[in-house]
Amino acid sequence: MKIIVIGLGSFGASLAEKLTKMGNEVIGVDIKLSRVEAIKDIITHAINLDATEIGAVSNLPYKDADIIVMAIGEDKGANILATALMKQLKVKRLISRAVSPLQEMVLEAMGVDEIIHPEEETAERWSKKLNLRGVVDSFELNRDFSIIETNIPLEYNGKNLEEIGLKRNYNIIVLTVISFVNEKNKLGILRKISNVQGVASAKTILHHGDIMVLYGHNKDLRKLLKDHNKFD
Secondary structure, rough: OOEEEOOHHHHHHHHHHHHOOOOEEEEEEOOOHHHHHHHOOOEEEHHHHHHOHHHOOOOOOOOOOOOEEEEEOOOOHHHHHHHHHHHHHHOOOOOEOOOOOHHHHHHHHOOOOOOOOOOOOHHHHHHHHHOOOOEEEEEOOOOOOEEEEEEHHHHHHOOEEEHHHHHHHOOOOOEEEEEEEEOOOOOOEEEEEEEEEEEEOOEOOOOOOOEEEEEEEEHHHHHHHHHHHOOO
């Protein structure tokens, strides 16, 4: 994948480096030349520019990027302005960082659905999450086994777990299913709230748009994601 990471502080630089090591084409961007110089030989490309300026951003290959990660942390204003600019440019997938509840509400009001909280979530976790297509979130139990959240594809819609046979065909266990309801935040902006449906059984019905929480060996999980390229 081609990923642009804007903001190369400790979190952004670590994320960019890990994603590069996973085989992705990573473009790191920062307004501070010292940060660009420090990482230019570690990631695919490193560029010194102001991500709040439309003229500068137009030089980035944002149209070809699969993911834009707005990792600017210390300057909340720059984060919001650069995020708004990327929304205006209609990039494919935009993930932005929030370091305060107010900033998060502003990002939600702008229509940013994926928000990073670096104080709570590590670059290691986000790099794994972004590296696998179709994965909403993941948690590695050890080097061999993981728990992942993945979108339920259209082909599973209306079927129960016994019918799709993930345990039978992939040796993967579905732990639970998560659905979503819309709820207004303090600014009156609708946001999705997750609703965990309890321990899954063979008769649990799946619905396209919900999320399955899966447990299994990493090689089996990767095979499932590869075989079902409709996880989106």
